[in-house]
Amino acid sequence: MGTIKVENIKVYAFHGCLEEEGRIGSEYSLDVTVTADLSTSAVTDDLKDTVDYVLLNAIVTEEMAKRSKLLETVAQRILDSIFKKSPLVTFAEVKLSKINPPIGGNVEKVSILLTKERC
Numbered sequence: 508m509g510t511i512k513v514e515n516i517k518v519y520a521f522h523g524c525l526e527e528e529g530r531i532g533s534e535y536s537l538d539v540t541v542t543a544d545l546s547t548s549a550v551t552d553d554l555k556d557t558v559d560y561v562l563l564n565a566i567v568t569e570e571m572a573k574r575s576k577l578l579e580t581v582a583q584r585i586l587d588s589i590f591k592k593s594p595l596v597t598f599a600e601v602k603l604s605k606i607n608p609p610i611g612g613n614v615e616k617v618s619i620l621l622t623k624e625r626c
Contacts, residue, residue, distance in 0.1 A: 508597075509545030513563045514538045518571045522581060525609060529574060534606040536616070537571075539563050541589065542598040558593050566592065578603045578619045586623040598624045 516537040521529050541558050548557035570584045582601045589599045604618040 508542055509549075510540060510542050511545075511558050511560055511563070512538065512540045513560050513567075516564060516567050518568065520571045521574050522571075522576070522578060522605070523609070524576045528609065533608070535571065536604045536606060537567055537585075538600075538602040539567060539585070539589070540600040541593070541596045543593075543595040544597070558595050562592060563589065578605060578617075579621065582619055582621040586621060590623060590625060596625065598622070 516539070518535045518537065519532055520535055521532040522535075523529065523533065541563065543558050545557055548554075566588045567585055570581060570588060573581075573584070575581050575584075582603045585601050585603075586599050589596055600620065600622045602618055602620045604616040606616050608614055608617045610617070
C-alpha cells in the first residue's frame with residue numbers, strides 16, 4: 508500500500524450560507540490524501556498503474572466550482588468523485604479550509620476533514 512498527497516490546492520470559490528459569499532467568493536485551501544496499492548506502478552513506471560494526482564486536482568477544481576452552502580457537502584462530492592473515477596483508491600481524506608471566513612473574528616481559516624473508505 509502507499510499514500511499519495513496533493514497538498515495546499517488553492518481555489519477561489521463561492522461557497523457559504525451568506526448571500527454575499529455567493530457573490531463575492533472566498534479563498535480556499537485543500538489537502539487530498541489517498542491510499543492505494545502502488546506496488547505495481549513502482550515496478551512498471553506506468554501512469555495507468557497508479558492514482559494520477561493530475562486527476563485528483565481536476566476533481567477538486569470541478570467540485571469546488573459547484574456552489575454549496577456547506578463545506579461538508581463539497582468535501583463529500585470530492586470524495587465520491589475520487590472513488591468513482593479512480594478504482595485503485597481504497598481510502599481517501601479531504602481537508603477543506605476556508606481562508607478568512609466571515610465569522611466576526613480574527614480567524615485565519617476554518618477547516619473540515621472528511622474521510623471515505625472503499626467497502
